[in-house]
Amino acid sequence: MDFKADKPIYLQLVDLCRRKIISGEWAEGERVPSVRELGARLAVNPHTVLKAYDELQREALIEPRRGLGFILCDNAREGVRRAMRDVFIAQEVPAFIAKMKELDISPAEIFDVCPAEDESRPDNIR
Amino acid sequence: MDFKADKPIYLQLVDLCRRKIISGEWAEGERVPSVRELGARLAVNPHTVLKAYDELQREALIEPRRGLGFILCDNAREGVRRAMRDVFIAQEVPAFIAKMKELDISPAEIFDVCPAEDESRPDNIR
Amino acid sequence: MDFKADKPIYLQLVDLCRRKIISGEWAEGERVPSVRELGARLAVNPHTVLKAYDELQREALIEPRRGLGFILCDNAREGVRRAMRDVFIAQEVPAFIAKMKELDISPAEIFDVCPAEDESRPDNIR
Amino acid sequence: MDFKADKPIYLQLVDLCRRKIISGEWAEGERVPSVRELGARLAVNPHTVLKAYDELQREALIEPRRGLGFILCDNAREGVRRAMRDVFIAQEVPAFIAKMKELDISPAEIFDVCPAEDESRPDNIR
DNA sequence: GTGGTCTAGACCACG
């Protein structure tokens, strides 16, 4: 894992964890990696991992179990999914569209870049 | 102008200037606002504006004229446009598509959010 | 350290750092003094030191380690040495020679000033 | 004439004038170019030329003649020559030698760059 | 008027 220089590592860790949650890699009700383990695996200070876990805890996605570590909360997966969808639809999509217009990029150009394997181009169906 | 808290003001200023350049609001070969003027207009310290101008200067978009201020370089507009398009196509579009898949969002949902006023979905008109 | 008045302090700091690099006083892969420490030692504002470090960073001589400070890059020593030699040979030597001619100063006069302790005038020894 | 960005134009003008004086291009007792003329020729603000002339006047190299402009003082040529030689010998030569040592550049390397057409290599004589 | 530099002091994120 390589971290970008322009964003705090702990926030990039939060993103990473969210992705592990919605992908199901981390299962609800089970332990997530300890801060030491995750820190070692990613070559990051355990302190920094803890700061990311603090954030996840504040969002009620993980909770501490005395002597055990952190476990993934029930409904965490759906919770993250919904929250990320909301932000994506309400903020990222409009920003993306606005940037397309500003740069005068047509949808066609985007289809060229990303050939839309499946259902993304309606006229391909049937 | 309101600045977001999660990104340095001077970088947001760089973004703002780039937008003024590609929109043509700033004309090539002419003076751009002085650091004092832009700072006053945006309620930002001139020093912070200068830091943004330093970056634009490093990208060869503006150049200082002693005792006069900064001039927008020739080709700045096309240069910015091309650079921003390249980054958008090569990085932002793929990241956007990846996030769509990750969140299981179909193109249809995006069209709902952003009704694509004009040519972007020609086959839907009437 | 005393700074000359006709050159920005931060540029004189850059020169100073380059000299510490080529002399080996700063070792590759190790921390260089923090901006606070160097600032205190030289009676200069840490902000000014940071401005010098920014320049060194742009030249890929040092790189920041979050929360730790700056590290001297690998190959920094040889890189600085080569760059300084190139500039010296291509620009400073010709300018020096040109000035000698302009002022009608013979090489002999320079040897008088600078007796060339060792190998620089071998045929004169004994 | 192209001016370097890292040194005030008026000081570069002073250098230029000194060179015109020691080369004899400007003759003692005769008018030097007016600030307007020199400014136009070099594409520099006359105000800036005047600032350079102020400095030359302070060094007693030129003096104003009411209604005429400035004339080059008697002994200006020898005066400049001596002053520049003094600075060259006392400061620039030692700095040059010091830099050679610092960069580990031998006199031989300099001879390679600058083949010393005439008397600069004693063993070439006779 | 313009930018360039420097200081002093503050607050912050990071590790």
Next chain:
DNA sequence: GTGGTCTAGACCACG
């Protein structure tokens, strides 16, 4: 502890 950012204020050279 570290660097990064920002402000306020000052002084300067330049044109």
